[in-house]
Amino acid sequence: MTKAPVSVSWRARNDIASRPWPGTTREYDLFKELAVGLVVVALLVLGLSAVFSSPDDPSVTLKSWAVAQPADFVATATAELGGTSGTAGYGPPYNSTADATQKLGPIDLQTLSGVRLPIDTANDFVIGPLQTLPTPPAAIDEWTKASDAQHASWTAAYGDALSKAPDNDSAKVPPGDYGPVPILTGALLAMAQQGTLDPVLSARGSFYNTDYKASILFLGDGSYFPGLADAQHLTGDQWGMMNETGNYPGQSWLWLFSALYQVEPFKSSTNADVLVVFSMVILTLLLTLVPFIPGLRSLPRRIPVHRLIWRDYYKHR
């Protein structure tokens, strides 16, 4: 007689899995197990906390950046003025830069969301903050009266000169047709080094504010902030999504999300983020709906880990 395969169906049938267990039982105390669980986990939590504590690396400020790497700060401010920074070319929800969005085939969810958190990097990151100074630089007038083409020409020339200057130092840049850009970026550097740019950029003219996107985006456009993250193994190509500062465990449960960024076709795709998110949604749905998927739901039968889990039952059957 051929033995029928063991059912792994999710359906309630008239079988052993579907009926209340009529066989032998053992004593079980739900509340006692909960109490023991609470005590054991409390000891683990208290022990781990006492021994390892928790990470708390201080936040980076615009001031600490401007003091530590003034050349990088000035180069970034120049790119913000010229509209060539990462944020300036990001697209929605910050601005409407053409062809900047990530797409899933013909689907462009990023564009569909619209420009809902508008950021004009030149005005929001440089000109606007400088206008809050007690004596704003006169160079602001020259900048605001010039055309977009002139802005682009000045910032491109100054950015190029900065990149060729010894140590990228703005003080060592040779004379050139930079317009008001050196004065504006120099004034912003001084403002940042004094610590007055941080509150201005985060508060944006208001008393209360909880939205730090302007400061975080400006920091991210430079190379100082990403450099610190790189040193801590936090960047995307270092499995950074599941890492934590120092030697602490981070969000290790994001390992698969992080792993996809390390392999092709995701790794080199300009649509990597949307592709990875879409793939994770599909994989999560597959695992959630595995009881309904023939083949996948049979894996527990084909790979008999259950023989280990219920070895005591099988030994005495």
Added chain:
Amino acid sequence: MTAGRGPVSTANDGEPRFSTWTGKARGWALRRLPPDKLLPEGQPSYVSSWIYVFGMGAVAAFVYILGSGAVLALNGPTWFHVSAFGRFINSTHLWSVELFFMFMVIHLWGKFWMAAWRGGRVLTWITGMLAFVVSIVTAFTGYLLQTNFDSQWIAFQAKDALNAVGVGAWFNVADLGQILMWHITLLPLAVAVVVALHVVLVRMHGVVPPLEAAESDAQLRSAAPNPAVDDKDMK
């Protein structure tokens, strides 16, 4: 007509019949989850493996997450930078989260290899997965609330995935106020509700029997009647 609290009539089979919505709801709940199934004093003999402790371990860790999180929330997200006690509470919050996920993942994969969705338990599996997914989102918002270098960097990096799928404007990872509200109100409530539903479903359907369990097994042949099992549910 009397104002008694019991059923208004009894059918031929002895089952109580209720006329009010409240009574019907109570009757339904009592039929599906009688007290001896909700709070059992016995379990089938096959429930004897270390794998079974991890579900309860996750629930215990969740209790400490809520407790430590409540203390942190009452003192504000920057308190732990300036207080040694705050730092310790922050540490207990971190480690209870790490344990919660470790227990939950072991529990999840244990249940996968048991094919624990068998016999009408598919909703138990789905609510378990839902609890896992909602917990991941909740933990993510917690990492954004550290108000230190790590949260700055996570906000900068994570915005790309959220913006790419068009939700970054509504779920602004750099907005501390918005993320704080998600983390201390909506998401913990969602996790608690889904976990509670999951636990109730486990109690309703019982622990799934071993794959390949057969009527000829000694555990079934030599069984005495089990008071913890309600035969009416076999229908």
